[in-house]
Amino acid sequence: MLSVNRYKCCYCGACVSVCPTCSLELVETWIEVSQGCKECGICTKICPVGALEVKA
Amino acid sequence: MKYDVLVVGAGPAGSMAAKTLAEAGLSVVMLEKRQEIGDPVRCAEAVSKRGLKDLVEVDPRWIAADLKGSRVFSPDGASIVLSEEQSGGKTGYVLERKIFDRTLAMEAACAGAEVMVKTRAQGLLKRDGKICGVSAIRSGDTFQIEAPLVIGADGIESKVGRWAGIDTTLKPKDISTCAQFLVKDESIDSNYCEFYFGNKIAPGAYAWIFPKGEKVANVGLGVLGSRSSGIGEPLRLLQEFMKSHLPKGKVVEMDVGGVPVAPQLEAMTTDGVMLVGDAAHQSDPLTGGGIITGMTAGVIAGEVAADAISRGDVKRASLRDYEDRWKEPNGNKLQRHYDLKEFFIGLTDEDLNNLLHSLTNEDTVKMDLRDMLKSLLKLNPKLLWGLRHVIF
Amino acid sequence: MLDANRYKCCYCGAYVSVCPTCSSMELMETWIEVSQGCKDCSVCTKICPVGALEAEV
Numbered sequence: 001m002l003s004v005n006r007y008k009c010c011y012c013g014a015c016v017s018v019c020p021t022c023s024l025e026l027v028e029t030w031i032e033v034s035q036g037c038k039e040c041g042i043c044t045k046i047c048p049v050g051a052l053e054v055k056a
Numbered sequence: 057m058k059y060d061v062l063v064v065g066a067g068p069a070g071s072m073a074a075k076t077l078a079e080a081g082l083s084v085v086m087l088e089k090r091q092e093i094g095d096p097v098r099c100a101e102a103v104s105k106r107g108l109k110d111l112v113e114v115d116p117r118w119i120a121a122d123l124k125g126s127r128v129f130s131p132d133g134a135s136i137v138l139s140e141e142q143s144g145g146k147t148g149y150v151l152e153r154k155i156f157d158r159t160l161a162m163e164a165a166c167a168g169a170e171v172m173v174k175t176r177a178q179g180l181l182k183r184d185g186k187i188c189g190v191s192a193i194r195s196g197d198t199f200q201i202e203a204p205l206v207i208g209a210d211g212i213e214s215k216v217g218r219w220a221g222i223d224t225t226l227k228p229k230d231i232s233t234c235a236q237f238l239v240k241d242e243s244i245d246s247n248y249c250e251f252y253f254g255n256k257i258a259p260g261a262y263a264w265i266f267p268k269g270e271k272v273a274n275v276g277l278g279v280l281g282s283r284s285s286g287i288g289e290p291l292r293l294l295q296e297f298m299k300s301h302l303p304k305g306k307v308v309e310m311d312v313g314g315v316p317v318a319p320q321l322e323a324m325t326t327d328g329v330m331l332v333g334d335a336a337h338q339s340d341p342l343t344g345g346g347i348i349t350g351m352t353a354g355v356i357a358g359e360v361a362a363d364a365i366s367r368g369d370v371k372r373a374s375l376r377d378y379e380d381r382w383k384e385p386n387g388n389k390l391q392r393h394y395d396l397k398e399f400f401i402g403l404t405d406e407d408l409n410n411l412l413h414s415l416t417n418e419d420t421v422k423m424d425l426r427d428m429l430k431s432l433l434k435l436n437p438k439l440l441w442g443l444r445h446v447i448f
Numbered sequence: 449m450l451d452a453n454r455y456k457c458c459y460c461g462a463y464v465s466v467c468p469t470c471s472s473m474e475l476m477e478t479w480i481e482v483s484q485g486c487k488d489c490s491v492c493t494k495i496c497p498v499g500a501l502e503a504e505v
Contacts (some may be wrong), residue, residue: 006479008288012098013213014233014314017226018281026213027176028089029478030454042228046281048235048312050288091458174458195498196455 001055002039004031008051015043015052059083059170060365062190062203064177064216066093069333069350070209071160072111076358078168082365085201086161086169087192089176094157098212098313099347100236100274102249102266105148107348111355112163118156119149120268124247125421130412131254131405136420138428150249150266150274151347160351180206180219180329187220187328205361205370207330209354212314214335220326224335228281230318232261232344235290236276238309241302244273252277252297253408259283260401261317261344263297275302278315278344280401317341320391324382325375332357338386342393342400342425349386356381392446396429399442407439449504450488452480456500463492463501 013026023036024043031052044052061077063070066088074086101120108114126138165171175194180187181202189202208216212231217224244267252263260280267273277297279290286292290312298305316337324336332338332353339346360378364370379387403411414435420428433440461475472485473492480501490503 007476010310010312011096011478012313013211014231014312016213016215017224017314017316018228018231020225022215022218022225024213025215026089027455028091028174029459044287045284045289046228046231046233046314047288048233048279048290048314050286050291053287193455196453196500 002033002037002043003053003055004033005051005053006030008049010049010051012048014046014048018042018046057085057200058202059085060203061085061205061207061361062201063087063169063207063209064190065089065209065211065333065335066161066164066171066173067157067209067211067333067350068160068347069335069338069354070207071157071164072351072354073207073209073332073358073361074164074169074171075160075167076355077362078164080358080362082362084164084169085203086164086171087175087177087190087201088161088171088173091174093161093171093173094154097153097311098234099153099311100234100264100266100276100344101151101153101268102264102345103149103151103347104345107352108149111348111351112160114149115159118152118159120152121150121246121266123148123150123249123267126249126251128412129250129252130409131257132409134409134412134416136412136415137248138423138425139421150268152268177210177216180216205328205330205365207332207357207361208335209332209350210335212316212334214331216329217331217335220329222321222323222326222329222331224321224331224337226281226314226316226318226337228284230316230337230341231281232278232315232317233281233284233290234261234276234278234313234315234344235294236274236311237294237298237305237307238268238272238311239275239298239302239305239307240272241305242271243302243304244271246270252301253412255405257297258293259285263294265301274311275305276311280317281314283401315339315344315346317344317394317397319394320383320387323372324379325372327372328370330357330361330375330378338382338390340390340393341397349390352386353378353382395446396443399440399446403439410439411436450482450486450490450492451502451504452482453500453502454479456498457496458498458500460497462495462497466491466495
């Protein structure tokens with residue numbers, strides 16, 4: 001599962017721009033993950049502050 | 057609610073489009089999902105003076121620093137100085153985006169555009185297969201806004217294009233992921249923008265110190281997405297950069313963000329939709345600058361949209377003029393800069409050191425980015441063999 | 449139970465200042481956290497300037 005640590009997230013939207021399934025949304029100041037997420041992990045490497053993690 | 061044109065996103069590109077449309081006498085609404093325009097900042101805030109002056113009347117209230125030039129550092133710490141206004145159009149002024157973005161939105165509003173804050177577009181509305189507006193949510197309430205033409209100025213996280221069938225998803229190698237601190241430190245030179253290159257400092261990008269007044273600066277760095285080896289790499293590397301370059305620096309703000317460093321999109325319009333700014337990957341792949349390019353595109357898009365609405369035809373063929381006018385000179389130049397970026401990210405630290413050292417006896421103070429690249433090519437034909445076909 | 453609507457909330461922090469149980473509400477950067485100490489007294493729901501807080505039965 002993709003988890004968003006909202007204590008770390010700085011709501012910049014970089015993760016949204018690389019999501020191949022268009023499953024992330026930056027809603028004002030937080031990230032929403034929709035069911036289309038394939039847990040590919042691309043966004044976890046793009047996040048400048050390490051707020052995203054694919055957890056087993 | 058019904059308008060001629062709906063703009064999603066109130067950054068500089070969206071505000072310029074909305075202003076241009078309102079001045080042409082059209083009814084226009086601009087949505088901003090945040091409750092404040094211009095905040096939080098996700099930008100290093102440097103712009104070319106000439107570029108800015110061509111677009112707006114410069115107001116001292118949003119100029120944080122007026123620069124004399126740039127200093128470029130190689131990985132081993134050697135440096136050269138480039139002159140004011142001639143460092144790739146990137147430097148000149150450092151803006152206060154929190155004030156700048158707001159001012160542009162207010163100008164759009166004063167020209168007649170309606171601005172809605174804390175209002176997010178959630179999807180496009182379609183009738184008989186044609187786009188006819190957006191579904192929006194404001195403070196938890198969902199409602200519809202009708203407009204035959206939607207301009208997506210919704211930034212790096214753009215959805216408007218993707219909803220309309222333009223794939224704007226960035227590949228990791230085409231995004232620079234960045235972290236920045238606003239820093240107070242005695243060592244900051246208020247007159248020069250500084251660029252630091254090195255595969256250990258900022259893999260596939262660069263670190264910057266852009267002054268914002270007396271002993272204050274935006275200090276940040278980017279990492280090319282495909283070079284990001286760990287979790288939260290930009291922030292970690294920025295903390296290291298602070299230790300090595302500004303150990304006593306006092307951090308009073310943190311900003312992060314992604315910058316498209318991508319090839320030109322094949323399509324920036326489709327029936328009933330136009331994209332501008334970061335949403336259309338219009339930032340410069342070499343420098344990362346995207347304020348002037350986005351604003352320029354906003355103006356062109358606004359003019360073309362106004363024509364299209366007056367003709368009653370918002371099909372792609374009717375909007376194509378925007379892409380044509382963008383392409384020359386802007387799009388073509390950015391595509392060349394993409395090719396340069398693709399080449400330069402392959403260089404080792406030793407290559408970068410050699411390149412900079414080759415310029416130390418040259419009169420770089422009078423050079424702009426183009427002159428500097430030409431000299432580099434002349435002085436380092438073997439190392440830059442791969443660039444022999446790139447026309448500057 | 450106290451329900452905070454994130455879509456409405458403008459993260460002003462006013463509600464924290466009136467909460468009689470003090471430790472039960474916190475304004476994180478841009479969202480509200482309600483802890484178990486909340487007594488559902490609803491004082492905060494009347495203070496929130498945008499109606500983002502509701503006491504749900």
